[in-house]
Amino acid sequence: MGKKLVEDKSNVLPGDVIAEGDMLSGRGTYKENGKVKSKVLGVARTKKNRMRVIPLSGGYIPQEGDNVIGKISGIGPSHWWVELDSPYDGYLSLAEGSDEFIDLDETELSDVYDIGDMIYTEVIKVTSEKDVKLSMQDRICKKLTGGRIIRISPSKVPRLIGKGGSMVEMIKDRTDSRIIIGQNGIVWVNGGDEDLAVEAVKTVDERGHERGLTDKVEKILDKR
C-alpha cells in the first residue's frame, strides 16, 4: 500500500514529496521513482489513494467540459475566434455557434456575435496541440449582454463557487444579482446590487486561500 507523507491540506512547494508507494498521482502532482511529488505551489489533498495539489495561483489552460466566458476577437468566413484569457484562443464554428439555422447569404456572422461580445460557452474539445473548440449548443450557454465583467485568478474559481455552489448562491441571494462564473476566471455580474456583488467576488479573489473565507464574505454582504 502507498503511504501519505504530508497531512491533508498542508502547504507544499513544487518538488515536495507528498506520498510514496502505490498512491496515484492526480492533478497538480507527478510521479518520479515511485514517489508522488507536487508540481505546483499549493495545498495537498487526498481522495482515497489519489493525491492532488490545488494550486494557489496560475493561469487558465482550457480543458474539455469547462464552461468559460470569452470575448469574440475575430470573425472568419464561417467561424468566430474567442479570447479566453489563456494562451490559446477558442474556435467557435458556425454549426456549434447557434441552435438555429443561419443562412450565410442572408445574415452576417457579426449579427449573431460581433467582435467584442462576451459569450458564456463550453469547451468541447482540446487537441494535444491545444486547439480549442467551443460550442454554444448547451442550454446554459448564451451571449452576455449588459452587466459587468470582472477577472479573478482562475485558481480561485472553485472557492468562488464554493461547496455545491454555496458561496456564489450566498452572494446571489444577498445582492439579487445574476452571476455567471467562467472556469477561466472571468465573472459576469448583472443586476441587483452590482457594486456589492463585485466587492464580494473580489474579496474571494484576494483572500481565497485564507481560512474562514465565508465569514469574511458574509461580513461584506452585511454592510448593505
Added chain:
Amino acid sequence: MSEDKELLKDGKRIDGRAKDELRDMEAEAGILKRADGSGYFRMGGTEVIASVFGPRELHPKHKQKPQRGIIQCRYNLAPFSVDDRKRPGPSRRGKEIGKVAEGALSSIVFLEEFPTATIDVYMEVISADAGTRCVALNAGAIALADAGIPMKGLISSCAAGKIEDTPVLDLKGEEDKDGQVDLPIAMNIETGEITLLQMDGMTDIDEMDEMLDLAIDGCKKVAEKQREALMETFGDKK
C-alpha cells in the same frame, strides 16, 4: 590579480566571513501586483527583482514549438546597479546570461503542458555586487513558483571561487575582481541535477571538485531561504 590587496587574513575574508560562508540573504515572493508571479532575492549587496508573465501566446509565431512551450528570460542590469553607470539597453553580456538562464530554468518546468506558448521571466538587477546571475536565478525560481507554473522543483544557485589559491564560497565584488576563479552553478536540490555551470579563470580538477562541493552546499542553504519566502505567500497567519 593584484598582489597588494589582502583578500584572506587568518582564514577570514575581507567582510569577515569564513571560507564556506554565504553572504546574508533575504527573499520574498509576490512583491509585484501586476505580474503573474514575482520574486525578490538579495545576497549581500546583490539584489534582483524577477517577474514572470504567462504562460501566454508567443509572438513572433515562428518561435512557437508545436509540442511544447518555451521560456524566455531577460537579464538586465539597471543603470544604477553598478558603480559609475551602466548604459541602459541590451548588451552582449546581458543577452548571454538571459540565454543560460533560459537553459537553467527550462529543465525544471513542465513545458509540454503549454505547447506553442511562452513563459517570460524578467530579471532586473537593481544592485550588483558579484554573483548577479545566481541571485537572478534564485529570484526567478521564486517568481515561477509564485506564478503557479508546474515545475519539478526549485532551482537554487550560488557561486564558489578561488582567492589566494583557496577555494571559497559566494564571492563578493572585490573577491570576484581580484580573485582567481569564479564558478557559478545552479541546481535542483532534490534531484541533484546541475542546470548551470560556468567558470572564469584557471584551476585544476581537485580544486574544481572542492569548489563544486562548496557551491552545492551553498545552494542547499539558498533553497531553504527560497522555501521560507514561498511558504509565506500562503499567509496563514490571519
